[in-house]
Amino acid sequence: MKPKYLIALVVVAGALAYLVFGGLGQNLVYFITPSEYYQQIDRYQNRPVRLGGLVKPGTLEYNPQTLELRFVVTDGVKDVPVRSSGATPPALFGENRGVVVEGRFQGEAFVSQNLLVKHSETYQAPKEGWTPEEVRKLIEGTQ
Amino acid sequence: MQLARSSPTNRLDYLTLGILGLGIIGVVWGFFAAMSSPPDQSQGYVARIFHLHVPMAWMAYAASFVALGYSVAYLVRRKAHHDRLAAATVEVGLIFMALTLLTGMLWARPTWGVYWDWEPRLTTTAILFAIYVGYVVVRGAIEDPELRAKAAAGVAILGAINVPISYMSVKWWRSLHQTQSIDLTTGKINVDAAILIPMLINLAAFTLVFIGLIRLRALIAAREAAREEA
Known part of the structure; x- marks a missing residue:
């Protein structure tokens, strides 16, 4: 796997984790x-x-x-x-x-x-x- | 650049060209119809972005279900053709999702007062966008075609779960985003005919563009695959 894809995967996974656990968690009661x-x-x-x-x-x-x-x-x-x-x-x-x-x-x-x-x-x-x-x-x- | 030998699966057919051509004519017609639709009683002319935002959002959602179908078909039948169609669908869906977010932000600023807010509909849509980006990245990262197709199918199947959550978010949770104007779960429509009809023209046009672009992208992928084999 080329390094640039590894970095991209980490970025996407991090963004998803942030959105799900950070953004959505607090916002179920908006x-x-x-x-x-x-x-x-x-x-x-x-x-x-x-x-x-x-x-x-x-x-x-x-x-x-x-x-x-x-x-x-x-x-x-x-x-x-x-x-x-x-x-x-x-x-x-x-x-x-x-x-x-x-x-x-x-x-x-x-x-x-x-x-x-x-x-x-x-x-x-x-x-x-x-x-x-x-x-x-x-x-x-x-x- | 040398083009791969054409075969029945990768020739640019009249059906694809016809769908794309009709779709583009429809988009132009839809634009003029939208620009001559009456202002909304509370929002005025700002509400016209509805004609772009809603059809684009529906295409972005639909992409997830179409990709789900092709991904399951690939896992069952193991035909590379289905994998290419799934990939093409997500790529086209990614464009529509980006346009949905963009038109939504342009609409939100004059009406809500902000471009973005971490409310349920916007957050779940951002998650869906990240999943589409993730799908494209996963495909780029894996070299082995069979493993790539299987991994991508997994992402597409898991990603589709988020579509009903995002669609229902405005009903399940308190949100800033209003509930559906055209509610597909109850069939209720809260839009005047004079505003609804231009939106339906746009919906039909964007559906044609959506299908045409997927067919075109899958054709290109088929040619790439044929050249790699040669």
Whole structure:
């Protein structure tokens, strides 16, 4: 066997082991819900964790000057206030949208380092009744 | 370079050329159909990458099952032809898998906010990609044709296990990736006809390209084998 293939095999085997034992092992529970957090508050304090849920309507506050973003993540039962700063949120971010935030619980609030937006699996064209203005806003808003 | 003498198994036949030609015409047609499909209600025009991403992902998954079939056929019948077809399928599948990951990343950045995240669907897909790469490396590493074919068949058979895991990952575990828009396990389709039809054109076109490329790659492998023997 030529050495270059031996090296390639080791690299591939190493990558697979990393993916299976490192990546997948931690990710079988990809995010926790607010209800799960309240069941084991001590366990999740001050360590990196992902929290998932919906952005509760009426709780979204965004300050474009300081880029500080505050909202409440809910699973319909429990709510967690989230603080996020730094990056501009993705275009699809909004109230009643699914989100996954990566960060830490600090006291009562969750401090997010990374904000990810979930989107649904349905794809629908604008229906009759949509005004041309609404369609224009959709196209420009998502560019 | 001297070409090997042509024989019925390694001649470039009209069927392969026809499939590839039709497939390329289909891809062009599918591109224009996709580019004239309406925007999605929530994602706008970004969702059009669906027309590339989903057919490519299906081809990448299908490659694993086709390779599984040819690998089992090789182990049962021990015909070099089946081994070459299995290898060709994985190589073509590797290209589609790479394109699936690439189109997925380009779609993820504007919608999810990141190119990549270690969530279940993406992680299991990365594992499948690594298995395809591993298959090609294993073939390169082993000189003895019979041992090479047997070892590669083993990798292909084990690798195929990961396809249903990857496909179902969005249902079995919490994920960032949305569940299937066209669910092959329940038959539910959550896509408007105006968006679905261009995607089906692309699916048909990529299927033809997929089959055509596998036939072409297996032909080349057959010629290589014929020349080595001569």
